[in-house]
Amino acid sequence: MLDFDPLYSTPQAEAIERFIQEHYGVPGPVRCRMIHRGLNDVYLVTDNHGQRYVFRLSHVRARGRADVETETAFLDHLSRSKVPVAAPIPTRDGALYTQGRAPEGVREGVLFQAIAGREPIATDAGDALANGKTLALMHNAAETFSSDRALYRLDLEHLLHRPLARIRDSGIVEDPKVLGDLEDIASRTANAIEAFGNLTWTYCHGDCHGFNARINDAGDAVFFDFDDGGPGYLAYDLSVFLWAKVSFGRKLTPMWDAFLEGYRAGRPIAPYDFEAAQRFVIVRHFWLMGEYASRSPEWGSNAVGWIAREATFLKTWEMDRFADRLF
Structure with missing residues (x-):
C-alpha cells in the first residue's frame, strides 16, 4: 500500500478541545467548532462558563513558519499600551503560544479572547x-x-x-x-x-x-x-x-x-x-x-x-x- 505524504491536514474539533484543555487553564469542558479554514485554521471555543475564545492554528506557508513569537509579543505590548487588540491568552506555563504536531509537521497555536462587537461595514x-x-x-x-x-x-x-x-x-x-x-x-x-x-x-x-x-x-x-x-x-x-x-x-x-x-x-x-x-x-x-x-x-x-x-x-x-x- 502506498503512503501519501500529507500537504495539509485538518484536526478534528474534538482534538482541538483536548489540546486546549491540556495547555490552557480555561474552565472545562470546552466546546469547539471551526469557523474558518484558509491561510490558517480558526476555531471558536466556548468554556464551561460560556466564555468565548478564538483558537488559531497556524499553517506553514510559502514564507516559512509563522512568527508567533514576535506576533504575540507585539500583541502583548499593544495590550499593555492600551491599544484595542485581541491579546493572546497565556498557557498554563505562561507562554503566549504553543505547538502541536500534525501529520505534516509542527503547527503553532494561539488562544485569543473573543472580541465583543460587530463586524465593520464596508460602506460605513x-x-x-x-x-x-x-x-x-x-x-x-x-x-x-x-x-x-x-x-x-x-x-x-x-x-x-x-x-x-x-x-x-x-x-x-x-x-x-x-x-x-x-x-x-x-x-x-x-x-x-x-x-x-x-x-x-x-x-x-x-x-x-x-x-x-x-x-x-x-x-x-x-x-x-x-x-x-x-x-x-x-x-x-x-x-x-x-x-x-x-x-x-x-x-x-x-x-x-x-x-x-x-x-x-x-x-x-x-x-x-x-x-x-x-x-x-x-x-x-x-x-x-x-x-x-x-x-x-x-x-x-x-x-x-x-x-x-x-x-x-x-x-x-x-x-x-x-x-x-x-x-
Missing part, C-alpha cells in the same frame, strides 16, 4: 475612521517595541519580488504577454518605491483592510489577525486599507478619506509616506496573488485562476495614478 465612514484611529495608536505604540528577533521583514523582497516568483513558478499565468506585463509593473513599482529613499519604517499590522477588526460599543476598532505583521513600511500598512477599497472592482475611495481622517487624528502622515501608499496598492495586490499562487497545490489551480486576470487592474491603477511618471 465611521467604521473606516475607527480603523484609522486604531492603526495610528498601534504605530505610536510600535515606537517602543523591539522587533529585532522578527523572522520576516515586510520589505519589497517579501511583499513583491518573492510573490512575483511564486506567480511565475506556479504556472497559473500561461500567457507570456500577461506574465511580461506583471513583471514590468512589478519592476516599475519597485523602482518608484526605492526612489523615495526615506520611507518610514514601523511594526506593521500587515493586513489592515478594514475587516480584521470588530467595532465595540464605544465605536472603537479592536484589531485582530496580526499573522502577516512584522517590521516594514508604514506606507504599506496604510495602503492595505486603500487597496481593499479599490481592488476587485470596488469604488469606495470615500472610505479611504475617512480612514485617513481617523489616522491623522492620532498621528501625522509624512507626504512621502502618503504618496508611496498609492504605489504600495500594487505591491499589496502582488502579495495577495503570490499567497494564492503558492497555495495552488493545496487548493487547486481552478481556485486561484483569477490571478491571470489581474494585470488589467494593476495597469489601470498605474495609468490612472502615475501616467505622467511611467515613461
Whole structure:
C-alpha cells in the first residue's frame, strides 16, 4: 500500500478541545467548532462558563513558519499600551503560544479572547475612521517595541519580488504577454518605491483592510489577525486599507478619506509616506496573488485562476495614478 505524504491536514474539533484543555487553564469542558479554514485554521471555543475564545492554528506557508513569537509579543505590548487588540491568552506555563504536531509537521497555536462587537461595514465612514484611529495608536505604540528577533521583514523582497516568483513558478499565468506585463509593473513599482529613499519604517499590522477588526460599543476598532505583521513600511500598512477599497472592482475611495481622517487624528502622515501608499496598492495586490499562487497545490489551480486576470487592474491603477511618471 502506498503512503501519501500529507500537504495539509485538518484536526478534528474534538482534538482541538483536548489540546486546549491540556495547555490552557480555561474552565472545562470546552466546546469547539471551526469557523474558518484558509491561510490558517480558526476555531471558536466556548468554556464551561460560556466564555468565548478564538483558537488559531497556524499553517506553514510559502514564507516559512509563522512568527508567533514576535506576533504575540507585539500583541502583548499593544495590550499593555492600551491599544484595542485581541491579546493572546497565556498557557498554563505562561507562554503566549504553543505547538502541536500534525501529520505534516509542527503547527503553532494561539488562544485569543473573543472580541465583543460587530463586524465593520464596508460602506460605513465611521467604521473606516475607527480603523484609522486604531492603526495610528498601534504605530505610536510600535515606537517602543523591539522587533529585532522578527523572522520576516515586510520589505519589497517579501511583499513583491518573492510573490512575483511564486506567480511565475506556479504556472497559473500561461500567457507570456500577461506574465511580461506583471513583471514590468512589478519592476516599475519597485523602482518608484526605492526612489523615495526615506520611507518610514514601523511594526506593521500587515493586513489592515478594514475587516480584521470588530467595532465595540464605544465605536472603537479592536484589531485582530496580526499573522502577516512584522517590521516594514508604514506606507504599506496604510495602503492595505486603500487597496481593499479599490481592488476587485470596488469604488469606495470615500472610505479611504475617512480612514485617513481617523489616522491623522492620532498621528501625522509624512507626504512621502502618503504618496508611496498609492504605489504600495500594487505591491499589496502582488502579495495577495503570490499567497494564492503558492497555495495552488493545496487548493487547486481552478481556485486561484483569477490571478491571470489581474494585470488589467494593476495597469489601470498605474495609468490612472502615475501616467505622467511611467515613461
